[in-house]
Amino acid sequence: MDIMPYLSQVISVSLIAIFMAISPGADFVMVTRNSVFYGRAAGLYSALGISLAIWIHVAYSIAGLAIIISQSIILFSIIKYLGAAYLIYIGWRTFKAKSNLNIEGASSSLTMSKFSAFKIGFVTNSLNPKTTIFFLSIFTQVVNPETPLWMQLIYGAIISLAHLVWFSGVSIFLSQPAFLKKFQEWKNVIEKAIGTLLIAFGLKVATTNIG
DSSP: OOOGGGGHHHHHHHHHHHHHHSOOOHHHHHHOOOHHHHHHHHHHHHHHHHHHHHHHHHHHHTTTHHHHHHHHHHHHHHHHHHHHHHHHHHHHHHHHHOOOOOOOOSSSSSOOHHHHHHHHHHHHHHOOOHHHHHHHIIIISSTTTTTTTHHHHHHHHHHHHHHHHHHHHHHHHHHHHHHHHHHTTTTTHHHHHHHHHHHHHHHHHHTOOOO
């Protein structure tokens, strides 16, 4: 397996992967929410869920379904409305929540299981039309029909790893006790702000067009 003939594709996919990961969106807000209000473990498991959800997009892109989804109003609408409804639901729950960060700012009185944190990250990314559009771009403009399967899997691994590293870093940073202390006085405002952002992203997703 010689990777050199595909070096330009690797560089392009890597740059796109970094942009995908760091660009503001529902994934970032969800990891922020879970890290700040439920602790570092919740944020890290959400990051893991996001990175593994990337393989859902890899799978349908390799199978050629990305183009079908992009050209099917019904299929794309199902994805985007499910994603929008989920974001609005989580956003409303966050908006109405009443967490209580302790005086040391080290943890929240609310708890979230590892599976729940993982599920939130996984579902959020799986139903994100923005990610679908990114993968459509990669597998129609960067990857060509002659690109072997093993290289396409490497591209998927690059994108998945970029998301895992970025969102794990975000979680670790936001869950620092010194950082959380600064949230103590403003925790109720922050809950409302994060809830509002998730609802706004949900509404934005609902109006997303493929073209």
